[in-house]
Amino acid sequence: MRRVLPAMAALLAIGAAPATPPAVRAWQTDAEGRQRLAPVALRGAPTGEAITIAIRPERRYQTMVGFGASITDASAILIQQLPAARRAALMRELFGRDGLRLGFTRLTIGASDFSPTHYSFDDMPAGQRDPTLARFSIAPNRATVLPTVQQALAINPRLVVMASPWSPPGWMKSGDSMIGGTLRNDAYAVYARYFVRYLQAYAQAGVPMRYVTIQNEPDFSPKDYPGMRWPAKDRARFVGGYLGPALERARLSTRILEWDHNWDQPEQPETVLNDPVASRYIPGVAWHCYGGDVAAQARVHAAFPGKDTFFTECSGGGWRPGWKTGFGDMVQNLMIGSTRNWARGVLLWNLALDPRGGPHKGGCDNCRGVVTIDPVKGEVRRELEYYALGHLSRFVAPGATRIDTGMAADIPNVAFRNPDGSIVLLAYNRSDGAKRIAARVDTRIVSHLLPSGAAISILWNASRG
Structure with a gap:
């Protein structure tokens, strides 16, 4: 059992929510598998060039x-x-x-x-x-x-x-x-x-x-x-x-x-x-x-x-x-x-x-x-x-709705609005180099340097921001 539980414990640590969760959290997996759904820190609005992903919750598609x-x-x-x-x-x-x-x-x-x-x-x-x-x-x-x-x-x-x-x-x-x-x-x-x-x-x-x-x-x-x-x-x-x-x-x-x-x-x-x-x-x-x-x-x-x-x-x-x-x-x-x-x-x-x-x-x-x-x-x-x-x-919870995002160059992505109002973005960097992305929901903007071949899930908590 000792061989199984450490990996499970790591997953539970990823999923465990703090008593007061931050307004925005993110998890990343890189192209080599060294990071696997690992929590990563985000920055605020970028100061230089970035690929912007505009999320429009008012434009709704299928229910999941x-x-x-x-x-x-x-x-x-x-x-x-x-x-x-x-x-x-x-x-x-x-x-x-x-x-x-x-x-x-x-x-x-x-x-x-x-x-x-x-x-x-x-x-x-x-x-x-x-x-x-x-x-x-x-x-x-x-x-x-x-x-x-x-x-x-x-x-x-x-x-x-x-x-x-x-x-x-x-x-x-x-x-x-x-x-x-x-x-x-x-x-x-x-x-x-x-x-x-x-x-x-x-x-x-x-x-x-x-x-x-x-x-x-x-x-x-x-x-x-x-x-x-x-x-x-x-x-x-x-x-x-x-x-x-x-x-x-x-x-x-x-x-x-x-x-x-x-x-x-x-x-x-x-x-x-x-x-x-x-x-x-x-x-x-x-x-x-x-x-x-x-x-x-x-x-x-x-x-x-x-x-x-x-x-x-x-x-x-x-x-x-x-x-x-x-x-x-x-x-x-x-x-x-x-x-x-x-x-x-x-x-x-x-x-x-x-x-x-x-x-x-x-x-x-x-x-x-x-x-x-x-x-x-x-x-x-x-x-x-x-x-x-x-x-x-x-x-992405059952009953979530896919919402609109623009297809940014080299950064395929998709977004959802959960029944509790939280918003999820999944983005992937298919280019050969790292790309700075800026994800925007209304006036809330976060940025991140996404490595080549990496995926990131960003969650905006509904209760804050």
């Missing part, structure tokens, strides 16, 4: 749901393997008020590549089917995933939970396998009931689902783990003709998000949202980071301004080595880019992985979790994604 990462099978297995005291301390650090304050998570409906086996909640022997769902059970989640999300909710009762399937049960598909294939035409109705049974079972276990998507990455069919291609017109038919009505009949308030895939094909969610029957059951679109540009979120929002935007998956890994590359990409494209392009919530992929990037069965062999848990030593290492998330999750 939260920030977080997915509780995959791999993540839950590793968390549950920790001794009870260490597990409780880590969960408080991730979801608690004095920690990262994660407020959004995603579960997998059955197996993903980050599962030790390829399972659904209604597996059948080859060639057999279960049209009445007599064999349905969430038993595969009861030992690890369910207690992990229950503990997270006990710590943060406002935690928003969503879920996504990687594949229907194999017997519902051509090929009779969770790998590859497509959903059989005669399985649309039973697959809708499968969703209802899953949502009801989790609700009965104290885990209501706010959102669901119908297929993770529906334009990708993996060769070694569960997945399925599902064209836009057929997704619209399933939502409009089957799942939407089934949720209504079951009186479930879970909302359906469309797409759950990359930025490179905005025409796919546009096709579904243009279907008038499906669209009435779909309040928003979910996006991933592995192809295209984050501006696709704004394109679809402009075409369908009444629909919400969520960012639901991006993994760190060996393809983003080093702090400057990995941390900078996470902050620029996700924390800043995704929220500036209308995301109400931002989710990274695995909450926890082991030092070898597992456990997994197929798929990514060099992914990185928000934390790395060594199941042998019981040690927890906080990865760069932890700090990228923390630059917003620690300071």
